[in-house]
Amino acid sequence: MRAGLGPALIVLVQIGGEIMAVAPQAGPAASAVPPKPAGGRGAKESDPVAWLFLAPALVLLAIFLVFPTLYTLALSFNRGRAGVFTEWVGLRNYVNLLTNDPNFIDLRTFPPSGAIWNNVLWVIFYTGLVLALGLLIAVMATRVRYERLIKAIVFVPQAIAATALGVIWTFVYSPNQEQGLLNALLGVFGIGPISWLGNPSWVNAALIATAVWAGVGFATVILSAAIKSISTEILEAARTDGANEIQIFFRIILPMVSLPMSVLAVTLIVGVVKLFDLIYVMTGGGPGAASRVIAFTMYQEAFPGGQYGKGAAVAVIMLIILIPIMIFNIRRFRSEAVT
Amino acid sequence: MTQDALTGVGMAGTKPRTTSERIVRALNRTPVHIVLGLVAVVWLAPTIGLLITSFRPRSDIQTSGWWEVLGTLRFTLDNYREVLAGQGIFGSFINSLIITIPSTILPIFLASLAAYAFSWLRFPFRDTLFLLTVALLMIPVQVAFIPVLQLMRPFGLTQGFAGLWLAHTAFALPFGIFLLRNFFITLPKDLIEAARIDGASTWGVFRTIVVPLSVPAIAAYGIFQFLWTWNDLLIALIFAQGQGTRPITIQVLTLLGTYGSQWHILAASAFLLMFLPLLVFFSLQRYFVQGLLAGSVK
DSSP states (O other), rough: OSSHHHHHHHHHHHHHHHHHHHGGGOOOOOOOOOOOSSSOOTTTTOOOOOOHHHHHHHHHHHHIIHHHHHHHHTTTTTTOOOTTTBBOOOTHHHHHHHHTTTOOOOOOSOOOSSHHHHHHHHIIIIIIIHHHHHHHHHHHHTTTTTTTHHHHHHHHGGGSHHHHHHHHHHHHSSSSTTTTTHHHHHHHHHOOOOOOOTTTTTTHHHHHHHHHHHHHHHHHHHHHHHTTTSSSHHHHHHHTTOOHHHHHIIIIIOOOOOOOOHHHHHHHHHHHOOOOHHHHHTTTTTTTTTTTTHHHHHHHHHTTTHHHHHHHHHHHHHHHHHHHHHHHHHHHHHHHHOO | OOTTTTTTOOOOSSOOOSSHHHHHHHHHHHHHHHHHHHHHHHHHHHHHHHHHHHHHHHHHHHHGGGGGGGGGGGOSSSHHHHHOOOOOOOOHHHHHHHHHHHHHHHHHHHHHHHHHHHHOOTTTTHHHHHHHHHHHHTTTTTHHHHHHHHHGGGGGTTSSSSHHHHHHHHHHHHHHHHHHHHTTTOOOOOHHHHHHHHOOOHHHHHHIIIHHHHHHHHHHHHHHHHHHOOOOOHHHHHHSGGGGEEEEEEEHHHHHHHHHHHHHHHHHHHHHHHHHHHHHHHHHHHHHHHHHHHHHHH
């Protein structure tokens, strides 16, 4: 996960147009049509100088992203132990990962386990909770005078490094009741202490809770902007017609924010697939391999483990998971460019 | 909608007319106040707890929780002194600055140049290349690690700062080009045409019109890139292999591994890691959210 503001900004940029689309009084949405180049020249003439402006960026992108992606694809068909790529193994890395590595995916038990399964849990609970809490806080905050304060409070974790988040929450979860806030609170009711990060049945819930805490502010700010774009006339009219606040929420607010919600959901899911820092800092994938996720596995197998071929295969699996989202985004972008 | 997303106007509806109406409204909202109060506590307590802990003497931390601090009002700067002098936090803080500053300036410059070409210049395959850039936005950096590492090693780039600068810059470009191009296309066409008719060169238009008018978007991208690079752990784990180049995130992680439950050390070092991003965030957040909403919505 690009912890912090990265995804927030992308969503702000993506949702910007859409917020406007649901706000009839606010003018036309941002147009994605590339403007015709200015100047009195012929329409088909090109500016050769453009390549000078593009060259540095394109060269870096080619060396650091385009070429490595293709190369990693090739490496994933190689045994690639300790950085030696001489043994072509076809699909064996993939077959081993998917059928013979219980740390990656283990379907023999129910519920299943392994990194892929943990990512499924993350997608369901992290995405669901961030959206639900974000919407709840956004809706409630619009009704009080300290709205700005409450949004700032929940947004602050966005600026905190995942490494620091890891320290903050490892402290909250500390099994020592004189130090860990959570176990101290439970101790008041005679429960515990529970080793949240050391117990395989709690560790994923504890990590997801931390990430939800860190991510809700982002959803709150986006959804709050979307709620604000709903015309006050519509709300007034509904109230005059006798609609109560619950009806207003389900009949007006929820339909009006469903588009930003879906863009947010896609962004959060992409974040889950890339999630690494928090796991690495708080549990190192443990206890055992109980909290591993896909991106953690890629790092762990390739770098400390020296199994470059296997690591490359995991990276390609990440890419394959993200390709549908990539296509979805490009399609959306193109359709905007047409209108 | 160009208003700060964190402020904005409430949608409270009509003003209450009578005192009784006001009381009824206040009662109706009591559950809202209670829930929001709880939200504030849950979102503040973990961070404030660690902040208080970072100022408590080591012996107090071991015998009582930070929430009992009112019983033992003793504060000290010893923890900060210890991590800055003895635990390598000062050196790694400086390393983080050395990594972050060029890794912020370079992508701003290169992304602006490319975004200008994509928005106002005409050349073959323009739209195809731009769509490819949008596609790169989604690519997980993990797919680049092994080849880039093998590419860097023969040049010794993993031992110094240059490899980190290049990696951070390259990985930040797709987002920067996407963001700035979407802002640049909203600039008034007439202004750019007029400058060209007056004989301004392509570079002249970029420098005297496009960049000055795009300061909010460029600043927003710069702030984002600063925070992202400062907070980065993964890219540093892969590409910062030299002893003297470790950023503060890696140093804090190392302390967490070494001192498991020595919270006086961990709390103080975590706050030194958080301090600069929070300062940037609080002093510039308005400018930054405004710039983005304006850039995307205008």
